[in-house]
Amino acid sequence: xxxxxxxxxxxxxxxxxxxxxxxxxxxxxxxxxxxxxxxxxxxxxxxxxxxxxxxxxxxxxxxxxxxxxxxxxxxxxxxxxxxxxxxxxxxxxxxxxxxxxxxxxxxxxxxxxxxxxxxxxxxxxxxxxxxxxxxxxxxxxxxxxxxxxxxxxxxxxx
Numbered sequence: 245x246x247x248x249x250x251x252x253x254x255x256x257x258x259x260x261x262x263x264x265x266x267x268x269x270x271x272x273x274x275x276x277x278x279x280x281x282x283x284x285x286x287x288x289x290x291x292x293x294x295x296x297x298x299x300x301x302x303x304x305x306x307x308x309x310x311x312x313x314x315x316x317x318x319x320x321x322x323x324x325x326x327x328x329x330x331x332x333x334x335x336x337x338x339x340x341x342x343x344x345x346x347x348x349x350x351x352x353x354x355x356x357x358x359x360x361x362x363x364x365x366x367x368x369x370x371x372x373x374x375x376x377x378x379x380x381x382x383x384x385x386x387x388x389x390x391x392x393x394x395x396x397x398x399x400x401x402x
Contacts, residue, residue: 271300273294273300273301276290276291276294277291280311280314283318285314285315285318285319285320285323286315286320288311288312288314288315288318288320288323289311289312289315289320289322289323289326291311292307292308292309292310292311292312292314292315292323292326293308293312293326294308295307295308295311296308296312296326296335296336305335305336306336307336308336309327309330309335309336309337310336312326312327312330313327313337316347316350319350319354321351321354321355321356321359322351322356322358324347324348324350324351324354324356324359325347325348325351325352325356325358325359325362327347328343328344328345328346328347328348328351328359328362329344329362331343331344331347332344332362332371332372340372341366341371341372342372342373343372344362344366344371344372345363345366345371345372345373347359348362348363348366349363352383352386355386355390357386357387357390357392357395358387358392360383360384360386360387360390360392360395361383361384361387361392361394361395361398363383364379364380364381364382364383364384364387364395364398365380367379367380367383368380381399381402384398384399384402385399387399
């Protein structure tokens with residue numbers, strides 16, 4: 245079973261995980277851009293996701309990729325996963341399955357369940373790595389054991 249488009253997951257995750265996604269709070273693009281420019285990994289991630297989806301800012305995939313890469317360079321797990329997705333899709337960066345797997349693995353090692361699931365899919369389908377059913381199940385189990393619903397559903401079918 246193939247999940248929804250990975251870029252959709254990034255945007256959905258951002259809206260769930262970010263206080264800025266809350267209905268009652270106002271979005272201040274200038275403040276977010278200032279925080280990101282000062283080096284806040286979380287602000288860089290949020291700015292990248294907002295630019296990627298056109299949420300509160302004009303959609304700009306290349307700029308989104310730049311901000312997400314800056315955040316990922318600071319080991320922000322969601323950003324590392326997002327950069328992996330950008331590499332997998334070729335959105336704002338050159339398409340590169342091996343780099344996608346590298347980013348998914350970095351994020352997965354921090355315990356980010358979506359990255360663990362993405363890494364599992366890479367091993368299951370041989371995308372960017374050699375097919376390895378044991379590693380696919382291992383990473384899927386890690387995500388499932390963190391109560392990540394999509395991973396739990398996929399793991400239940402194994």
